[in-house]
Ligand SMILES: Nc1ncnc2c1ncn2[C@@H]1O[C@H](COP(=O)(O)OP(=O)(O)O)[C@@H](O)[C@H]1O
């Protein structure tokens with residue numbers, strides 16, 4: 052289990068991580084989600100003892116990371132797939148890591164096979180694509196067969212096949228009973244991979260819940276209506292306590308109601324409907340809404356697709 | 360939901376971590392082409408420069424009979440080390456700063472959170488390599504230089520006073536220099552900055568020292584890092600230079616100071632500056 056308690060990191064006047072508390076439990080994939088700059092990498096680096104918290108603490112199975120003497124047997128981490136020396140081969144890179152923790156050298160070929168890099172073990176990593184580097188980083192995380200995995204944006208740079216592969220891998224690791232904590236700035240990605248979500252924005256905890264509960268809590272189910280009598284219908288719906296927004300002359304979006312209510316109301320008042328449809332918010336929209344609320348400046352969260 | 364208790368896990372070895380970390384650092388150092396290139400440059404510079412300098416001195420000697428009782432032909436043949444030290448200095452710096460440059464330092468410290476153990480292991484590995492390559496360069500340069508002098512009957516023998524110390528000293532000096540350079544790499548964390556610092560200590564500072572007032576020449580200047588360390592290459596005592604072992608001890612003190620500073624700051628700073 053990974054446990055953060057009041058975890059805080061300040062860089063001068065910037066508070067990258069702000070009083071964050073959460074537990075990451077074994078046996079399920081926990082997605083760590085937030086827009087770029089939300090503080091995910093900073094949190095994970097503190098969990099790995101790389102950066103020191105300004106306040107609070109984070110432990111792995113009850114101990115701070117720095118207390119482990121051969122941590123690769125306890126925690127597998129992928130923090131930056133690009134952090135490699137281009138002159139070494141994939142096998143040499145992993146062999147050095149294996150030696151440092153007394154892991155038998157034969158594990159190198161085993162993990163390279165497991166991530167699909169068995170054939171390029173002897174190739175210099177300078178020529179590896181980002182996707183191959185992500186796979187190599189995951190191989191490094193698996194070296195010591197650890198019960199806890201911490202992966203920072205492992206999906207970045209993977210092709211669709213690679214994305215499916217990692218999704219399957221993470222799920223199977225969790226099913227084996229491991230703690231799997233994986234970050235992403237894409238909520239839609241995590242929705243398909245994670246069982247549980249820890250959502251942050253601007254360094255603060257926004258949600259710590261199952262994926263379903265998160266969608267339920269934040270979704271805004273809307274009804275789209277197209278009618279030539281939009282003014283009339285809007286007035287009617289507002290009188291019934293429904294929030295209505297005009298999109299253009301004929302189109303309305305009603306929140307806090309459902310299609311049958313709107314349809315009956317329109318029929319009772321002989322209003323012609325050209326279109327009536329339910330529209331449930333996607334997970335990504337729910338996420339945007341939540342993180343937007345947490346921000347003073349929405350523009351800060353505008354670029355959702357940029358690199359981490 | 361299963362729990363970690365049911366997980367079949369690999370058994371971690373027990374005991375000291377240092378042997379494994381040493382193996383890891385050895386693997387890292389020897390798996391890079393840049394290491395081989397830098398060591399090759401070290402040996403070549405030592406041999407080529409020594410041969411050239413020795414033949415130049417030898418021809419001057421033919422014309423200047425007054426110089427005969429002050430000559431140090433063993434030192435002539437070791438002057439290549441003044442250039443060869445560049446290779447070892449850069450290797451020492453890169454052993455640490457290279458990991459900051461690539462970001463690999465995060466992976467290293469994730470695998471071994473005992474950061475001081477990592478620095479000690481790097482120091483052991485890189486100085487051992489520098490010692491071997493330094494000894495080969497030093498002995499090779501000496502033998503080559505004496506070969507150049509063989510027709511002149513002024514060559515030095517390994518049994519002559521101070522010669523064995525000078526030849527052995529070349530290897531020792533480079534071994535200690537590797538630790539100094541490694542420590543500067545750990546302190547500065549940027550390859551270019553750390554290499555510039557090493558060059559400053561080894562070349563710029565002695566050059567500045569040479570133009571300082573005479574009163575400094577026999578007091579402070581001989582103990583500037585580069586000057587102090589190279590004193591051991593002299594078989595014949597020099598004026599305005601530290602005694603060989605005294606100078607070498609001073610150089611070791613500089614290296615120890617830098618190494619201690621690196622040991623001090625390493626666990627206290629975040630692993631990677633932005
Ligand atoms: N070493 C650092 N120095 C200064 N500011 C930093 C440093 N690392 C991160 N930050 C800042 O902290 C915030 C969180 O960054 P980060 O943890 O990388 O977010 P994420 O991984 O969620 O994209 C950002 O505003 C970033 O600019």
Ligand SMILES: [Mg+2]
Nearest residue numbers: 091092204359
């Ligand atoms: Mg990040």
